[in-house]
Amino acid sequence: MPLPTEDQITEKLRAVIDPELRRSIVELGMVRSIDIKESGRVEVIVSLTTAGCPIRSHFEQAVAQNVSQLEGVTEVGVGFDVLSDEEKGNLQQTLGRNKLPQGALAKVKNVICVSSGKGGVGKSTMTANLAAALTAEGHPAGALDCDVYGYSIPRMLGVNRKPEVNGERKILPLDSPSGVKVMSIGFFVEDNSAVVWRGPMLHKAIQQFLEDVAWEELEYLLLDLPPGTGDVSMTLAQLLPQAKFVVVTTPQPAAQSVAKRGAEMAKKFDLEILGVIENMSGFTTPDGERFTIFGEGGGQLLSDELDVPLLGKVPLSEPLREHADNGSPLVIDEPDAPASQAIRQAARGIVAATPQELPVLQSTPSPAEAPPVSGTPLPVVQ
Ligand SMILES: Nc1ncnc2c1ncn2[C@@H]1O[C@H](COP(=O)(O)OP(=O)(O)OP(=O)(O)O)[C@@H](O)[C@H]1O
Ligand SMILES: [Mg+2]
Secondary structure (H helix, E strand, O other), X not given: OOOOOHHHHHHHHOOOEEOOOOEEOOOOOOEEEEEEOOOOEEEEEEEEOXXXXXXXXXXXXXXXXXXXXXXXXXXEEEEEEEOOHHHHHHHHHHHHHHOOOHHHHOOEEEEEEEEOOOOOOOHHHHHHHHHHHHHHOOOOEEEEEOOOOOOOHHHHOOOOOOOOEOOOOOEXXXXXXXXXXEEEHHHHOOOOHHHHXXXXXXXXXXXXXXXXXXXXXXXXXXXXXXXXXOHHHHHHHHHOOOOEEEEXXXXXXXXXXXXXXXXXXXXXXXXXXXXXXXXXXXXXXXXXXXXXXXXXXXXXXXXXXXXXXXXXEEOOOHHHHHHHHOOOOHHHXXXXXXXXXXXXXXXXXHHHHOXXXXXXXXXXXXOOOOOOOOOOOOOOOO
């Protein structure tokens, strides 16, 4: 069996994230060496910031787990050393450089990634309609199309202009008729060039893009992720440690295991999963007869498994598709249609699950004066 190359191993190591710095050990320059033995044994030395680093076992497991996925690897050995002072300085610089600057997403209260391990389950349709529903219910929202391979958000929200750049060389999101602010990575991808974007190049491009868009005050920014857990999704999860995930699945129990991959990625990066939306959940004829074309129960199964709420079950609906195709979300045009109601309910579930600003407490009694507390303690306001 052929041995893996150092490059292949490095690619695998990109998935090993320092849980404190929230970046890959490759990007952080913490991979000291990779040694590939004839027998298929791979030895990786990881450099830590301090000798007593408490997350050693996390790295040990994550390195072994990811590298052993490669064909030809028979065994993985993980060793540790400590970064020199100079290397620590470089690390600091890397951290400073890679941080998304204040300007970019500072005005966005909640970043929500709409994801699924699977294609064609309705991620883009849900993103567009959820953003429209949130905006309509008084929560200004934006939709960012991150699908470099097949972007659809601008069309679904009725935007057919290209964005402009302001005097500060920032890209301005586009206004859509429903009030949702729209941006797409696709605007900046030359035809066909997306297919050659991989690994570090893609990471850089996405980072640059996130930095360069001037979002106004938004309560929610919904990211339409490409299907699966490829480079784009990984990069976003890494660059946006504050992001929360909504996982879309179809109802057949078989789909739910694939959809779970999206959730697993979120977990890997320690990102919160807000809930599951089951889409294409049965079809009801005008006479009220219901057909479960794509089976039943997948959404509930997945949400039970992830221990998160099932935010909604959106039925198969021709008008939902038609309105998406015509650039005018169904939740706006026909808010009482069954599919719209389900999506609006999911939007309310998102609102309920995301922190609202708490009223500032006027005065807090000091512990000495405070009456004895019983029952549930109040949340700590930071
Ligand atoms: N509930 C629904 N009822 C009817 N049609 C739907 C429904 N949800 C989505 N569709 C249609 O299914 C197709 C796929 O949906 P969509 O593009 O939103 O999926 P996606 O998960 O974003 O796909 P991709 O993985 O390719 O990005 C579209 O034509 C869309 O209009
Ligand atoms: Mg899509």
